[in-house]
Amino acid sequence: MQVAVLGGGSFGTAIASIAADNGADVRQWLRDEALVEQINREHRNGRYLPDYSINPAVVASTDLAETVTEAAVVFIAIPSKAFRTVLQQVRPYLRPEQILVSTTKGIEADGFKLMSQVIEEETGSSHIGALSGPNLAAEIAQKHLTATVIASDDPVTRAYVQAALGCSYFRVYAGNDRYGAELGGSLKNIYAIAAGMAAALGMGENTRSMLMTRALAEMSRFAVALGANPMTFLGLSGVGDLIVTCSSELSRNYRVGYALGQGHDLESAIEVLGQVAEGVNTVKLVCEKARREDIYMPLAQGLYQVMFGGVPAKDMAKALMESEQSSDVEFMLSREAVSRAHELAPDSE
Numbered sequence: 001m002q003v004a005v006l007g008g009g010s011f012g013t014a015i016a017s018i019a020a021d022n023g024a025d026v027r028q029w030l031r032d033e034a035l036v037e038q039i040n041r042e043h044r045n046g047r048y049l050p051d052y053s054i055n056p057a058v059v060a061s062t063d064l065a066e067t068v069t070e071a072a073v074v075f076i077a078i079p080s081k082a083f084r085t086v087l088q089q090v091r092p093y094l095r096p097e098q099i100l101v102s103t104t105k106g107i108e109a110d111g112f113k114l115m116s117q118v119i120e121e122e123t124g125s126s127h128i129g130a131l132s133g134p135n136l137a138a139e140i141a142q143k144h145l146t147a148t149v150i151a152s153d154d155p156v157t158r159a160y161v162q163a164a165l166g167c168s169y170f171r172v173y174a175g176n177d178r179y180g181a182e183l184g185g186s187l188k189n190i191y192a193i194a195a196g197m198a199a200a201l202g203m204g205e206n207t208r209s210m211l212m213t214r215a216l217a218e219m220s221r222f223a224v225a226l227g228a229n230p231m232t233f234l235g236l237s238g239v240g241d242l243i244v245t246c247s248s249e250l251s252r253n254y255r256v257g258y259a260l261g262q263g264h265d266l267e268s269a270i271e272v273l274g275q276v277a278e279g280v281n282t283v284k285l286v287c288e289k290a291r292r293e294d295i296y297m298p299l300a301q302g303l304y305q306v307m308f309g310g311v312p313a314k315d316m317a318k319a320l321m322e323s324e325q326s327s328d329v330e331f332m333l334s335r336e337a338v339s340r341a342h343e344l345a346p347d348s349e
Ligand SMILES: NC(=O)C1=CN([C@@H]2O[C@H](COP(=O)(O)OP(=O)(O)OC[C@H]3O[C@@H](n4cnc5c(N)ncnc54)[C@H](O)[C@@H]3O)[C@@H](O)[C@H]2O)C=CC1
Pocket: 007, 008, 009, 010, 011, 012, 013, 030, 031, 048, 077, 078, 079, 080, 082, 085, 086, 103, 104, 105, 106, 135, 136, 137, 138, 274, 275, 276, 278
């Protein structure tokens, strides 16, 4: 099979190498000539995954047409801010039968679009998928056993991606809720920033567990309000990705949160990272959307206040802990029922 990967960052590089390990003929597109030369000569991406030996069958190029022309599957691993621009550049070289898969866990500001929706708008293709799951590129590089989801309502897309990437260290599960899988992948980045911040402030595992579980409740509430299926969040692309990103120092979003918790400002935290941390933008877009649609998201709103409103993280944590009592699993006991019942309790003041 011929596979194309657009993007020369850590995830694009990992995906290209998995497909090559799996026997595919792989082309990878990136803009940086020097990096193209390094990948082709040394089979190494010194900028994004310096310690990783890339399968020599991966051929890098700065030529978009050459990269995609023969490909059966095209993976797009470009940060959300540049995703549409790159798609517009590649569109003239695409064919209708090609499978187009986003690996990007971000949201486009204009219209709150997920990346596979951007692919749909730009190409009108009927073979679109989203790849999402607990997939830290640096761990894939070490061939740690990893699983992901190819989410698509198109069976051809699911089958091709499972065939292209499924191998002894990378297992590809199928899902048909593309929107839910992508939404989970994007939302979890918000809570990974909060988890990094909590860790830097010296909070423990009880705190992390509370944060992850309440994050799942908040993500589900958001999904339901948007008409999406919260059941998808029980899979690898939801809770799976939430766990890894909220727990690992390899996550860029976690690292941004950690730096903020140590007292660095946002600008310097991003600069030191030198890679994309989609959650920084996602928290803004999600909070805006939640405000407009009146969706209760105290964690995301609290994080927003810390990141952009100058509220100290410790003060925000205290305010959240002392906020209105709430329900554990809202699908079983609604929040409203809990707050109504408070009238029955004795006054503790
Ligand atoms: N790194 C990881 O562990 C994982 C990343 N992802 C997702 O993959 C997406 C891409 O991430 P990474 O590869 O990790 O990012 P990265 O920060 O490592 O690299 C981004 C790449 O995109 C390129 N790029 C940026 N703007 C561009 C433009 N206008 N035209 C062409 N190329 C451009 C950069 O030069 C760089 O090669 C992100 O949205 C992320 O959420 C998903 C799963 C795991």
